[in-house]
Amino acid sequence: MERDVATLCCPPVTAGVLGEDDAAELAALFKVLADPARLRLLSMVAAADAGEACACDLVEPVGRSQPTVSHHLGLLVEAGLLEREKRGKWAWYRVVPDRLAALREALGPVPAGPR
Amino acid sequence: MERDVATLCCPPVTAGVLGEDDAAELAALFKVLADPARLRLLSMVAAADAGEACACDLVEPVGRSQPTVSHHLGLLVEAGLLEREKRGKWAWYRVVPDRLAALREALGPVPAGPR
DNA sequence: CTTACATATTGACAAGTGTCGATGTGATGG
DNA sequence: CCATCACATCGACACTTGTCAATATGTAAG
Numbered sequence A, B: 001m002e003r004d005v006a007t008l009c010c011p012p013v014t015a016g017v018l019g020e021d022d023a024a025e026l027a028a029l030f031k032v033l034a035d036p037a038r039l040r041l042l043s044m045v046a047a048a049d050a051g052e053a054c055a056c057d058l059v060e061p062v063g064r065s066q067p068t069v070s071h072h073l074g075l076l077v078e079a080g081l082l083e084r085e086k087r088g089k090w091a092w093y094r095v096v097p098d099r100l101a102a103l104r105e106a107l108g109p110v111p112a113g114p115r
Numbered sequence C: 001c002t003t004a005c006a007t008a009t010t011g012a013c014a015a016g017t018g019t020c021g022a023t024g025t026g027a028t029g030g
Numbered sequence D: 001c002c003a004t005c006a007c008a009t010c011g012a013c014a015c016t017t018g019t020c021a022a023t024a025t026g027t028a029a030g
Helices: A020-033 A036-046 A066-078 A097-105 B020-033 B036-046 B066-078 B097-106
Strands: A052-054 A082-087 A090-095 B052-054 B082-087 B090-095
Touching: A020 A036, A020 A097, A020 B020, A020 B036, A036 A052, A036 A066, A036 A090, A036 B020, A066 A082, A066 A090, A090 A097, B020 B036, B020 B066, B020 B097, B036 B052, B036 B066, B036 B090, B066 B082, B066 B090
Parallel strands: none
Antiparallel strands: A052 A090, A082 A090, B052 B090, B082 B090
C-alpha cells in the first residue's frame, strides 16, 4: 500500500521552514494539481449542475480516453479533492471544498484579514 | 525558447470550465510547487531574516547537492515565485508575494467573505 | 443466462524529471 | 596573472508519469 495523501495536510509555506516530511506531503498534493487533464476535470465537476458530475459526461469534453479519465479521477479522489459515489452503473463526483481551502491556506495565510 | 510560465496566470478553477491552454498554464505553475526540495527552498527564503536569503545558506539545510539546489532555485525564479539578485559572487533570493497570492486565488475565490 | 453498457484495472511505452559528478563562468583577492 | 570561491550549466542515469489498447468487473435490461 502506498502513501495515502488524503489524511491530513498542509503546514503553511510562508510561516517557518518546512521539514522534509511536511514538504513531501504538500508536494504530493500539488503534484495532483500539476496536470492539465486533472485541473480540467476538477473544474468540470466544480461547474456541474447539481454540484456533481457523472464520469460519463467528462470523457468526451476532456479529450482523453476513458481509462485515462478514470485514472485521473481516481487520483483526485485519492488526494481528497473529489468524492466518488457509485449509483447504478454510473459514478458521480463532487468536489471537497475544505480540501481545496486547505491547499489554498498552504500557500500562505489569509490574504488581507481585517484587524 | 521554451514556454515562459512567469507571464500572467491563473483563471480560477472553481468558476467555469478551464480550457486546455489555461489548464496547461496553471498545471505548469503547480508543477513547480510539486517537489519537496522546492517547497522547502521557498519556505526558507520566505522565513529568511531580511526577506531575502543567500543561496550559499540554502544548500546545506535543504540536503541536496549545490547543482541541484541551483536548478530548483532557477525553476522557482522562472515560475515567478522567486526573484534573484546577484551581489558580488553571491545570489540573493526574495519571494514574490503577488505570485503566491495569484496561485492561491486560482484554487478558488476568497475563502469566506463577511456578508 | 445473455447481452449491453459504464467504469476500473492491467500492461506497455514514450516522455519527463530529480539527482549528482564534472565542468564552465565570473567575481574577489593576493 | 593565478588561485579561490559562489554559482550555473552539462551529461548521464534511474525513476516517475501520462497515455492508450486490451481486458476485467459490475450493473441493468430482456
